Amino acid sequence: MKxxxxxxxxxxxxxxxxxxxxxxxxxxxxxxTVDCVLxxxxxxxxxxxxxxxxxxxxxxxxxxxxxxxxxxxxxDDAANRILxxxxxxxxxYLEQVRSFSHPARHPGGRVITVAYCSLINIQHHQLxxxxxxxxxxxxxxxxxxxxxxxxxxxxxxQWLQKRIQEHPLGFNLLPVKFSMRELxxxxxxxxxxxxxxxxxxxxxxxxxxxxxxxxxxxxxxxxPGKLYKFNFEKYEKNKRNWIGxxx
Amino acid sequence: MKxxxxxxxxxxxxxxxxxxxxxxxxxxxxxxTVDCVLxxxxxxxxxxxxxxxxxxxxxxxxxxxxxxxxxxxxxDDAANRILxxxxxxxxxYLEQVRSFSHPARHPGGRVITVAYCSLINIQHHQLxxxxxxxxxxxxxxxxxxxxxxxxxxxxxxQWLQKRIQEHPLGFNLLPVKFSMRELxxxxxxxxxxxxxxxxxxxxxxxxxxxxxxxxxxxxxxxxPGKLYKFNFEKYEKNKRNWIGxxx
DNA sequence: GCAAAAGTGTTGTGAATACACCCATGG
DNA sequence: CCATGGGTGTATTCACAACACTTTTGC
Numbered sequence: 171m172k173x174x175x176x177x178x179x180x181x182x183x184x185x186x187x188x189x190x191x192x193x194x195x196x197x198x199x200x201x202x203t204v205d206c207v208l209x210x211x212x213x214x215x216x217x218x219x220x221x222x223x224x225x226x227x228x229x230x231x232x233x234x235x236x237x238x239x240x241x242x243x244x245x246d247d248a249a250n251r252i253l254x255x256x257x258x259x260x261x262x263y264l265e266q267v268r269s270f271s272h273p274a275r276h277p278g279g280r281v282i283t284v285a286y287c288s289l290i291n292i293q294h295h296q297l298x299x300x301x302x303x304x305x306x307x308x309x310x311x312x313x314x315x316x317x318x319x320x321x322x323x324x325x326x327x328q329w330l331q332k333r334i335q336e337h338p339l340g341f342n343l344l345p346v347k348f349s350m351r352e353l354x355x356x357x358x359x360x361x362x363x364x365x366x367x368x369x370x371x372x373x374x375x376x377x378x379x380x381x382x383x384x385x386x387x388x389x390x391x392x393x394p395g396k397l398y399k400f401n402f403e404k405y406e407k408n409k410r411n412w413i414g415x416x417x
Numbered sequence: 418m419k420x421x422x423x424x425x426x427x428x429x430x431x432x433x434x435x436x437x438x439x440x441x442x443x444x445x446x447x448x449x450t451v452d453c454v455l456x457x458x459x460x461x462x463x464x465x466x467x468x469x470x471x472x473x474x475x476x477x478x479x480x481x482x483x484x485x486x487x488x489x490x491x492x493d494d495a496a497n498r499i500l501x502x503x504x505x506x507x508x509x510y511l512e513q514v515r516s517f518s519h520p521a522r523h524p525g526g527r528v529i530t531v532a533y534c535s536l537i538n539i540q541h542h543q544l545x546x547x548x549x550x551x552x553x554x555x556x557x558x559x560x561x562x563x564x565x566x567x568x569x570x571x572x573x574x575q576w577l578q579k580r581i582q583e584h585p586l587g588f589n590l591l592p593v594k595f596s597m598r599e600l601x602x603x604x605x606x607x608x609x610x611x612x613x614x615x616x617x618x619x620x621x622x623x624x625x626x627x628x629x630x631x632x633x634x635x636x637x638x639x640x641p642g643k644l645y646k647f648n649f650e651k652y653e654k655n656k657r658n659w660i661g662x663x664x
Numbered sequence: 665g666c667a668a669a670a671g672t673g674t675t676g677t678g679a680a681t682a683c684a685c686c687c688a689t690g691g
Numbered sequence: 692c693c694a695t696g697g698g699t700g701t702a703t704t705c706a707c708a709a710c711a712c713t714t715t716t717g718c
Contacts, residue, residue, distance in 0.1 A: 363660050373707090
């Protein structure tokens with residue numbers, strides 16, 4: 171396969187390429203997939219939606235939800251399509267994380283994949299995941315998966331840990347109305363770290379991004395907590411710009 | 418082109434795929450390139466290394482340094498290869514940023530590209546860039562480029578702004594020995610923001626990651642500043658783990 | 665009244681900010 | 692001696708961390 175130096179020497183320096191289509195036809199082509207890491211939160215545990223691998227070499231192992239990218243399909247669209255096919259939902263938080271390209275990552279030959287993270291509220295789509303091949307798995311309990319999917323999951327989990335500290339992603343995993351306790355449980359589960367309850371509440375109170383909906387928890391065997399929803403509009407308006415060296 | 422539902426219906430549910438190679442052969446294939454955003458720093462200005470596009474439709478426009486990914490080549494390797502071909506250097510800071518996949522981003526048809534950022538010290542490789550098609554361009558002065566490269570550059574520039582505040586990347590753009598003034602100029606150029614000189618020095622002093630090499634600047638028309646080098650070993654040992662909500 | 669979690673305030677410490685003067689060097 | 696930028700210190704403000712008691716509800 172030609173690399174750029176060889177191609178460049180095939181036409182005179184300074185001479186312009188008139189037919190880009192012919193040029194592109196000389197490029198090697200690779201099979202490209204998107205793998206979605208669908209995170210959810212249930213019973214105070216961070217979970218990920220997995221499917222049993224249908225490859226015999228990975229017999230019994232779990233894999234991420236992936237599919238090949240279609241002709242002329244944007245990667246974002248491919249990820250949204252997979253999400254829709256699996257959960258029936260659209261308008262879901264979804265973000266590209268990174269590409270994985272180890273030549274031997276797929277037993278069927280060279281396949282490059284682009285990992286996407288999505289955070290979904292498990293309550294909101296329980297209907298579609300009755301398919302017995304799909305399963306919400308505790309993130310912490312996984313060690314081995316099909317392909318390089320464990321590596322991808324680990325990377326996305328770290329990405330999520332960092333991301334959730336700087337952006338209000340967590341609210342996508344919670345019900346629209348949630349208690350402070352639920353919010354804190356979510357952060358503790360994702361960060362895998364205990365947080366001081368008073369300081370946590372103080373922090374969110376001082377941000378002024380939670381709206382008290384004047385409702386309280388129901389059916390709890392103790393004093394019910396107040397419910398809040400997140401003020402996405404205010405957040406979008408006041409997004410801060412970071413200046414500050416910190417490492 | 419088949420998507421996953423169609424493929425899945427072509428073999429019985431529960432039946433395992435025995436020949437992954439045949440499966441992969443059914444995947445659509447796309448031309449894949451890597452584009453390197455090579456940042457440099459000179460005359461207190463952030464620059465990027467560009468080449469004149471050799472496509473006629475982009476006549477006169479500048480483009481990033483890119484090349485197609487070779488068969489069985491890792492993306493990281495492709496990026497390093499391009500870097501080596503263009504600057505003659507290896508062991509350079511290089512990181513994958515994200516993929517760009519708009520179907521019409523390349524006039525020759527569907528080409529997906531993965532953007533990499535690299536930070537290089539302009540002084541260290543002046544020899545190889547005498548090629549008249551290569552040029553260090555001020556990042557701030559660019560508005561229009563070939564392909565979607567202006568979009569990629571803008572994205573990478575923002576990525577760099579964030580990254581440099583949390584990781585000691587900046588030192589890759591400076592000479593091994595540098596003055597506090599040079600360091601601050603670099604940060605101000607990248608962040609596009611003035612910083613208080615005393616607080617900047619205090620911050621870096623308190624981190625304890627700068628080694629005083631007991632040398633001073635030369636040939637400056639004023640009191641010469643002390644020179645430092647960055648203590649990469651100490652940084653690697655003490656890398657901090659972030660816990661803290663901030664948005 | 666007991667268990668269980670909600671709700672709340674203060675204090676200390678360290679970091680970021682704002683700000684002004686003297687010093688060393690070259691010309 | 693003058694111009695230029697190097698080098699330093701302090702006071703204030705703010706954010707974070709640590710920490711304990713009272714309140715409300717279900718049972």
